[in-house]
Amino acid sequence: MKFTRREILATFLGLPFALRACENRPKLNLSKIEGEIVGADVSSGHLILEGLKGVNPALENWEQKRVVIVGGGIAGLSAAWKLKKLGFDDFLLLELEGKIGGTSQSGENSFIKYPWGAHYLPVPFKENQELVGLLEEMDLVEGRDENGEILIKEEFLCRQPEERIFYMGRWYEGLYLHAGESETDKQELERFQQEINFWIDWRDSKGKRAFTLPIADCSDDAEVNDLDKISFGEWLRKKGFSSERLIWYCDYACRDDYGLKLDETSAWAGLFYFCSRIRKSGHDSQPLIVFPEGNGRFVDYFYSKITDKVRLHSLVVEIIPKTDGVDVIYLDTKLKQLRGIHAKKVIFSSPLFTAKYLIRDFKQNEPEYLRHFTHNAWFVANLVLKDRPKLRSPRDFPLAWDNVFYESPSLGYVCATHQKGMDYGPTVLTYYYPMCGEKDGRTKLFALDWKELADIILTDMARAHEDIYSLVERIDIMRWGHAMISPYPNFVRSSFIKQAQKPFREIYFAHSDLSGVALLEEAFFHGTRTAKQVLESLSARTS
Incomplete structure (x- = not known):
């Protein structure tokens, strides 16, 4: 129709x-306007997978690798970068597309690079040592302040003016619409900021913050986790907020970072957006690292370090756990050739919803927890x-x-x-x-x-x-x-995520899905975490 x-x-x-x-x-x-729809041909990919069910590569098309990484987004690239950095060389990264990077990839024309997805990174706190180390390696850091926090070179910080908003025929500065606000609007915004300040300064009995990056360092205290049981919209209503401008601002935050509306987003995720990147109440949010190509700059950097380990145009058909490792079958879509790899370990860094189509055991009996990943x-x-x-x-x-x-x-x-x-x-x-x-x-x-x-x-x-x-x-x-x-209520702090983070036999999972929010910091954390986990397991096995 x-x-x-x-x-x-x-x-x-x-x-x-x-x-x-x-x-x-x-x-x-x-x-008079040129253009096209770019990116993966989803329908043909599905048809190919269906047509290759049960087909095995010829004997001469098999090879051996100790580790195979499935998926070339930030998590997969981070895992590969970390393996290489730790001196491990016996791995391959398989990527379906002809271009690496997933939702962080970028494009380029005759005069400028530009993003195709994620387009900024807030400066991490000093405690996020792994990510800070990456920024130093990329030569983005010019030093440290008196508190040990990194200082990013000015040319990589978002240039002013940073943001503006269009309303009723006019452009205004910032993302919160102050023009025409009432006294009630002002009071509610001030009260909302007080609520945010409470959670910024909140610490549990171990000194952990309620909200920080990576999410693995957030407090598991019941007072914090209970926020995941309701939507951000419900939390705002319970607190008595009704200002149209404030509601719009919070809804925009959810749409911007999570692709969800206010009443679809967990209150934990909503507050995380406002609290996780502020050191303490009264301070500004961490400045933004911005490139014309967005987070494609990180993709290009990782790729430059592991280019010889990446195979593009590689459609993974099936991942088969074995007694002593994992077999990975994939189609080289350029050569139209089915190939196989006998691996000791697999790092699965594709979105979690794909696992039930690729991992043989999951195809036969999908884990219940995977059904909650949307x-x-x-x-x-x-x-x-x-x-x-x-x-x-x-x-x-x-x-x-x-x-x-x-x-x-x-x-x-x-x-x-x-x-x-x-x-x-x-x-x-x-x-x-x-x-x-x-x-x-x-x-x-x-x-x-x-x-x-x-x-x-x-x-x-x-x-x-x-x-x-x-x-x-x-x-x-x-x-x-x-x-x-989608960080909907009862998901972000749920047992589903904890279960999904565990290895399945010799398959280890690395993706921002495992944090419940799609952020570069989380993809990077899971990629590097899993790389270290895999190497520890291989080392223990050798011993």
Whole structure:
């Protein structure tokens, strides 16, 4: 069944806005705009897997490796980087795509690099020694302050202005909408900050914080874990918060970091967003490390260290635990050749939902805890503009790195050229839209073609930029069917996550899914953790 333009815009941008958009621009001409849907061909991947069930590689196509890493996102790359750093060389990383990095990958055109997903990293606290060590190795650190916290070189910190928000025809500074706020709004914001300060300063009997990174270092105290039993929306209501601006701000935080709405997000995860990156109450949140290509800079760095250990275009078909190791069967999609690896250990760094399709034992008897891991869909677009959109008013706050629409279900866009100080001429704007846990969100997303998605993006952007249609030269779109784990209530601090973190025979799991939130810090933690765990096991076995 084919939907009308009005129906599609209403689904993604809301009916009132869709009606106005169709009235103002009844016909859309995209003939002068180039672009395509990029990324994995999901349907063909599924068909290939189905067609290869029970098929084994020829004897001459088998090889031996002590460790195989399945998946080349941040977790898999971190595991590979850590193995190499510890002097271990007998491993391979298999990646389905022709490009490494998962949701942290980036793109590049003739004048700038740009992100395809995650696009910043808050400066870690000094206690996160492994991550601090990576930043030092990458030469991003210029020293330490009097408290031992790392200082990042200025060129890698987010350039000002950092954020702005579009509301009722005007751009304003920041992400919280202060313009037009009432006394009640001000009082509620102040009271909300007091609640946040309480949790920032909270410590358990062992001195552990309620919220920090990595999540493995968070307190397991019942007072903290009980926050996971309700939604963030319910927590706000219980605390008596009703300010529309505050509710929007908290909802935006959930959509931005988790791809979920306020009432879909665990209160633990909601408070984690506001508390985990502030050292103590009264302090600012940790500054952001930003590159034009987003977290693609970390992907490129890891890849540069392990390039010879990576096999791209490698579709893993089956992982078979054996008496003395694990067999991994994969298809080289370029050569159309089925290959196999006899491994001692496997690091499974793909999203957890794929485990039931790839691990033979899980295909036959899926572990109950895996059914609680749910992922939500997103789409991301990179718009190449020949020039910057003009401000509507001299009083508008200027183009920032992060640009958000208050009245839109999208997250707005980031500007790739901002960090480079390229303030004039061509630019790339990266637009983000989370499906927010919709039951059929993935189906809706993949039912649309490039033209229909481009229409949604341009119509949404036009609310703030009337000249967008004359400026855009190209729109490339990537659909993430399972973009990130969903930290819904009763999941983040649950036994399901603890069970999933345990090895299954000789298969070790490493992914941000295992933290319940999709953050680079968590993917890095699980990748490095698992690498050390695997080496310890191999060493013990040899002994």
